[in-house]
Amino acid sequence: MVIGLVEACPAGEVGWSRAARAQRAFMVPFLFVGEDFKVTQHWKLFPVANPDRFRMWIEAREGPQAPWQLLYRPHDPAHTWLADALEYRRMRGAWNPGTRNVRGSYTSFVTWVARVTFARAPRWSELRVRMEVLDIHPRAADDPTGATGRFVWEEQRSRAAQAASP
Amino acid sequence: MRPLVRAWIAFWDRREPPTVLALVRILVGVTLLADFLGAASSGLVEAVWAAPPHGLGFGALRAIPIPAAVRWLGATPHTAWILWTTATLALLLFTVGALTRVAGVVFVLVSAQLAAISPDCDRGIDILLRVVIAILVLSGASATWSVDAWVRRRIGRPPPPLVPAWPRYLLFAQLVWMYFSAGISKSDPAWGPFGGFSALAMILSDPHFARWDAGWIAGVYPLLQVATLATVSFEYGAPAFLLASALAARGGRWARPARVLRWTWLLVGASFHLGIAVTMRLGIFPFGMLAVWPVFLHPDELERALRYARPSTWRSTSLR
Numbered sequence A: 001m002v003i004g005l006v007e008a009c010p011a012g013e014v015g016w017s018r019a020a021r022a023q024r025a026f027m028v029p030f031l032f033v034g035e036d037f038k039v040t041q042h043w044k045l046f047p048v049a050n051p052d053r054f055r056m057w058i059e060a061r062e063g064p065q066a067p068w069q070l071l072y073r074p075h076d077p078a079h080t081w082l083a084d085a086l087e088y089r090r091m092r093g094a095w096n097p098g099t100r101n102v103r104g105s106y107t108s109f110v111t112w113v114a115r116v117t118f119a120r121a122p123r124w125s126e127l128r129v130r131m132e133v134l135d136i137h138p139r140a141a142d143d144p145t146g147a148t149g150r151f152v153w154e155e156q157r158s159r160a161a162q163a164a165s166p
Numbered sequence B: 001m002r003p004l005v006r007a008w009i010a011f012w013d014r015r016e017p018p019t020v021l022a023l024v025r026i027l028v029g030v031t032l033l034a035d036f037l038g039a040a041s042s043g044l045v046e047a048v049w050a051a052p053p054h055g056l057g058f059g060a061l062r063a064i065p066i067p068a069a070v071r072w073l074g075a076t077p078h079t080a081w082i083l084w085t086t087a088t089l090a091l092l093l094f095t096v097g098a099l100t101r102v103a104g105v106v107f108v109l110v111s112a113q114l115a116a117i118s119p120d121c122d123r124g125i126d127i128l129l130r131v132v133i134a135i136l137v138l139s140g141a142s143a144t145w146s147v148d149a150w151v152r153r154r155i156g157r158p159p160p161p162l163v164p165a166w167p168r169y170l171l172f173a174q175l176v177w178m179y180f181s182a183g184i185s186k187s188d189p190a191w192g193p194f195g196g197f198s199a200l201a202m203i204l205s206d207p208h209f210a211r212w213d214a215g216w217i218a219g220v221y222p223l224l225q226v227a228t229l230a231t232v233s234f235e236y237g238a239p240a241f242l243l244a245s246a247l248a249a250r251g252g253r254w255a256r257p258a259r260v261l262r263w264t265w266l267l268v269g270a271s272f273h274l275g276i277a278v279t280m281r282l283g284i285f286p287f288g289m290l291a292v293w294p295v296f297l298h299p300d301e302l303e304r305a306l307r308y309a310r311p312s313t314w315r316s317t318s319l320r
Helices: A002-008 A019-039 A090-092 A106-120 A159-166 B002-010 B019-041 B045-049 B068-073 B077-096 B100-115 B126-137 B148-152 B168-186 B199-204 B218-236 B240-250 B255-279 B286-297 B297-311 B313-317
Strands: A052-061 A069-072 A126-135 A147-158
Touching: A002 A019, A002 B002, A019 B100, A052 A106, A052 A147, A090 B045, A106 A126, A106 A159, A147 A159, B019 B045, B019 B077, B019 B126, B019 B168, B019 B286, B045 B077, B068 B077, B068 B100, B068 B297, B077 B100, B077 B148, B100 B126, B126 B168, B126 B286, B168 B218, B168 B240, B168 B286, B199 B218, B218 B240, B218 B255, B255 B286
Parallel strands: none
Antiparallel strands: A052 A069, A052 A126, A126 A147
16 A cells, blocks of 8 residues: 555656655565556546547558548548447557557557458558547537648558568 | 554454445456457457557567566467456456456456557556456455355355455545546646636547537537536545545534535546546446446445345335
């Protein structure tokens, strides 16, 4: 209980540098508990709730010169490719960007989507995943999500490259 | 000093019926079982827990040190299946209370390996429920409503009617800290007056989290501002809930206002979780949290609630 309380203390977050150093020193012999059992006492639930959000687009095309076609986008009933799988806990949060960046598993996620798509739909030869930047205005009458048409974190995979990889 | 030490020891040595802990064991087990089976029914066991390129488990290749399960079994999709199967069987046994302690320990160890393999896929609720199961393993959660208890009665060594209460107190403190910690980590002005209490409206307009399209938000915006204030008050009010629960249990002149505060906090909290379950797609989070909530009740309160919920009680009440 004492170890948990000390580990839980947000000394670093509130800028108490001496307390944070003492906390780190105290925790050294017990670090294995957190590392081996993957537990912590730092809990966060939507600490940031600003208007800067993202919406994932999954697109595919038939060849290098063909136009991209939308396969999946959240809240788009016309484009629901792999929706059942993708929406299971947002694949346990793996494809959902954090406040500042995509998560470490994002590239593995794109590779997985491409593998499944190429296996199930032979017509597609290239696939890309990207995040549309949103500027949310909840009270806006036309589009509260504030879609900007600007994209970040684009990752692309091709059938040929995947076939060549081990 | 000595009376204080005696009171401290007496507090942690209290005994109570095992019903609350058994109920938490069952509810947490069912929630996690539904989650693990849901992953399998969506065809995602390899996708979530296998090493790339088969899945998102980059920890199998990049973690330092490499997770033990990967060192022993290899960075293959088979490892994901072996771990998933072991975790699911352990959960099943834990839920029905068969070899409860062994099953709980196995689940905690395997779940930690899955977390090491796929660190991004291990969310706060997974960590919390791992902690809960670890504490339940040390408790008398299998002393009732379990196969273990049934077997013990059959062989003439029935489980004790009272078990140590400290695991329930510890889980109680864990939840209180979790809510308070979530409260103090809310750094965005949107959670307060300087951001117009706009946080929930923002989150419910986010297509990755919202259950529905954002068109309905504008119509209920003031209500969502109130809900944002209620959410922050609920989280910051967790220590007050702890104090109110202690005062209500002790009796005396503060017991009545403490009871009011306690039930108000519980009502706001239940609305918070049910609101999340209805309007957002946060997976097992609201259900996993509510599964642990029985620890806020004394076993006597649970007994009264169960008695009231029985159909025979309803019939006799309606005849009066």
